[in-house]
Amino acid sequence: MDLYSLLTPEAVKVVSKVSSKKRLIQVIGELAASAYGLDIGETVKALLERENLGPTGVGHGVALPHARISSINQLVGTFILLEKPIDFGSVDNQPVDLIFSLFAPANAGVDHLKALALVARTLRDGTFCSKLRSNHDISTLHAILTASQKQAVA
Numbered sequence: 001m002d003l004y005s006l007l008t009p010e011a012v013k014v015v016s017k018v019s020s021k022k023r024l025i026q027v028i029g030e031l032a033a034s035a036y037g038l039d040i041g042e043t044v045k046a047l048l049e050r051e052n053l054g055p056t057g058v059g060h061g062v063a064l065p066h067a068r069i070s071s072i073n074q075l076v077g078t079f080i081l082l083e084k085p086i087d088f089g090s091v092d093n094q095p096v097d098l099i100f101s102l103f104a105p106a107n108a109g110v111d112h113l114k115a116l117a118l119v120a121r122t123l124r125d126g127t128f129c130s131k132l133r134s135n136h137d138i139s140t141l142h143a144i145l146t147a148s149q150k151q152a153v154a
Helices: 021-036 040-053 110-122 126-133 138-147
Strands: 012-015 057-059 066-069 076-086 096-105
Touching: 012 021, 012 138, 021 040, 021 076, 021 096, 040 066, 040 096, 066 110, 076 138, 096 110, 096 126, 126 138
Parallel strands: 012 076, 066 096
Antiparallel strands: 076 096
16 A cells, blocks of 8 residues: 555645635545545544544644445545644644544544554654645646655555
8 A cells, every 4th residue: 555546636726725624624525526526524524523532633733534435335534734734633722724534434443543554654743744835736736645655655
């Protein structure tokens, strides 16, 4: 499993301003719908239900919202860079600006957790996150996110 297989270029977006966590989740749903054909309502509902279990802001400006979606048959992801960080209820109380969302089939089992771990490991690297934050071109962001992963074996 690798980020290259999880993230299409169409699933990367830079957002100049979003007013709240709830609005950000709506934007994630819209991005997942346009990139993968996911149902916006189902996606937003699943993300909100997951957030109600506990916030997915992991610290250092990174959030990893994720949900299981019954209408898909493979793991997919979206990435959003916020130009203005927002409160996401992160464990370190810091606002987030890097949001990598994962969507897994309802029966994904351990693959969902492996993908989440991969994304978390990748976004734990401060230098890597600095590269993401200093680029606002979606093609460049996609390339940064997937470059080291292209050679990985699924």
